[in-house]
Amino acid sequence: MNIYIVIPTFNEERHIKNVLKDVAKHKLPIIVVNDGSVDKTSQVLSKLKVKSEKLMVLTHRVNLGKGAAMKTGAEAAFSRGADAVIFMDSDGQHKASDLPKFIKALESGKYGIIFGSRVLTHGVPLVRFLGNKFASILISVLFGIYVSDLICGYRAITRNSYEKIKWESSGYAVETEMAIKTAKYGIKYCEVPVETVYLDNVKGVTILDAINILTNVIAWRIKI
Amino acid sequence: MILGLQLIAILFSLSLIYLALLNYRRKEIDKSEFVSWTAIWSLTIFVVIFPEILRSFAQRFFITRLFDMLVVGGFVLVIFMVARIYVKIRKMENKFEEYVRKDALKDEKKK
Numbered sequence: 001m002n003i004y005i006v007i008p009t010f011n012e013e014r015h016i017k018n019v020l021k022d023v024a025k026h027k028l029p030i031i032v033v034n035d036g037s038v039d040k041t042s043q044v045l046s047k048l049k050v051k052s053e054k055l056m057v058l059t060h061r062v063n064l065g066k067g068a069a070m071k072t073g074a075e076a077a078f079s080r081g082a083d084a085v086i087f088m089d090s091d092g093q094h095k096a097s098d099l100p101k102f103i104k105a106l107e108s109g110k111y112g113i114i115f116g117s118r119v120l121t122h123g124v125p126l127v128r129f130l131g132n133k134f135a136s137i138l139i140s141v142l143f144g145i146y147v148s149d150l151i152c153g154y155r156a157i158t159r160n161s162y163e164k165i166k167w168e169s170s171g172y173a174v175e176t177e178m179a180i181k182t183a184k185y186g187i188k189y190c191e192v193p194v195e196t197v198y199l200d201n202v203k204g205v206t207i208l209d210a211i212n213i214l215t216n217v218i219a220w221r222i223k224i
Numbered sequence: 225m226i227l228g229l230q231l232i233a234i235l236f237s238l239s240l241i242y243l244a245l246l247n248y249r250r251k252e253i254d255k256s257e258f259v260s261w262t263a264i265w266s267l268t269i270f271v272v273i274f275p276e277i278l279r280s281f282a283q284r285f286f287i288t289r290l291f292d293m294l295v296v297g298g299f300v301l302v303i304f305m306v307a308r309i310y311v312k313i314r315k316m317e318n319k320f321e322e323y324v325r326k327d328a329l330k331d332e333k334k335k
Contacts, residue, residue, distance in 0.1 A: 033328070058328045064321050072325045076332065170321055 001084060001107050003156075004077035005030045005099075008069030009090035013040040020048055020055065022096040023088065029080075031056045032090070033073040036063030066153070067167055067174030078159050086156040093196050094154045101192040102156040112161030112187035113178065115147050116154030116194040124196070131210060139176065142221050145183035147191065151175045151205055154194050161187050172209040173216045180220050233272045237265040 005028050009016055016032070023030055034041055034057060045057045058072055070087055077085045084106045088094045098116065105114045118124065124132075132151060140146040153175060157165075165181035167174050182189050205213075241262055248258035271278060275290055282293040 056332065058332050060324050060328050062324055064324055068321050068325060072328050075325075076329055079329075170317075 001103075002082050003028055003103060003106060004080070004082040004085045005088060006033070006070060006073030006077055006085045007031070007088050007090045008033045008035055008066050008073060009037065009041060009045075010035040010063060010066075010069070011037045011039045011041060012090045013037075013044055015092040016041055016090050017044055017048065019088070019090055019092050019096075020052075023099070024052060024054065026096060026099050027054070028086075028099075029054050029056070029077075029082075031058060031073045031076050031085075033057075033069040034059045035065070035069040036060045065169075065171035065174075067172070067177075068170040070174060071167065074157070074162055078162065082159065084156055084158045085162075087153055089153040095195045095197070098154065098192070098194040101194070102154075105190055105192060106156055106158065110188060111190045112158050112164075113182050113189040114156040115149065115179070115189060115191045116152045117147075117149040117191045118152050118154075118194055118196040128205075135176065135210075135213070138217065139179060142217065143180050143183045145179055145189075147179045147189075149191075150179055152194065152196075161185075169216065171212065172205050173213045176213050176217060177220065180217075230272050234269050237269045237272070241265045 005023055005026075007016075007019065007023070007030065009032055012019075020030065020032070030052075032045060032055065034045055036059075042059065049055050049057050056076065058076055060069060060072065073087075074085050086099065086102050086106075088096075094116070102114050102116070105111055132149060135150045136146060136148060139150060151172070155175070155178070157178075161182075164185045164187065165178060167177045167181065169177045181187075244253065244258050244261040244265070247253045248255070253261075278290055278293065282288075282290055285293070287293045287296070
């Protein structure tokens with residue numbers, strides 16, 4: 001099975017090098033989408049690209065958001081013949097050592113989407129834990145799909161499933177939209193446990209993003 | 225006699241006519257848009273000076289006070305404009321996103 005790793009990134013000059021080093025051990029093709037970074041992420045990526053043939057860097061000239069970057073990465077991968085892609089965050093939260101779990105689930109051929117689930121009881125800030133659980137229950141009630149870690153960016157999708165659920169969200173609402181559309185199109189899914197490390201308190205989903213996601217959920221309930 | 229509130233409304237309308245004129249001179253709006261905005265604000269000034277002409281219209285909708293009708297009308301207008309602007313911004317956002325994403329993919333193909 002031809003699997004690509006897609007990593008959307010925005011202003012991650014501190015972590016991106018280590019993340020890519022970690023992922024490169026698995027010898028899979030990697031697509032990094034630099035989503036309009038204004039720090040030295042571009043320079044770091046240019047240096048790494050020279051060293052690695054397996055690394056492809058795509059650049060958004062302006063910051064569009066995580067969802068848009070994931071879409072660009074997925075389309076580039078599928079146009080190069082990928083059968084599936086695995087999305088990872090670029091801030092070092094996700095460990096490449098969990099990749100085999102996704103690969104195994106994809107290669108079983110049973111699932112169209114594989115959601116990574118962080119162990120939310122360890123090391124996750126309480127507010128995030130409660131917010132995440134509330135979102136999971138809300139989506140379960142409204143759309144009939146329960147994903148224990150709704151906003152975890154570590155997930156995999158096959159080409160067929162991608163064609164069905166092509167998301168519209170350009171920001172952090174993408175993960176929720178993927179779950180909702182998984183339910184809508186009846187795509188088989190599973191969850192795999194992943195380790196997570198919180199390195200940066202400022203980044204990630206903020207309260208404003210959460211409000212935006214909630215507004216989108218209401219809109220999707222009406223539309224989908 | 226013109227009341228203070230009417231005076232404010234007239235001054236506001238006049239300044240918006242002036243703004244439309246400035247936009248037209250800077251070629252930010254075309255002639256038809258300038259004429260439309262001038263007509264809308266001139267009509268507003270006329271209604272503000274002679275509010276009684278709306279009385280029969282208000283009675284047809286069972287609105288007893290003229291002021292209530294103007295408030296309701298204002299709300300309807302604002303909601304309509306916000307909805308229209310929202311749709312336009314959404315369209316622009318989608319086009320912009322598509323352009324940036326295609327540009328990123330095109331760049332990679334060139335290499």
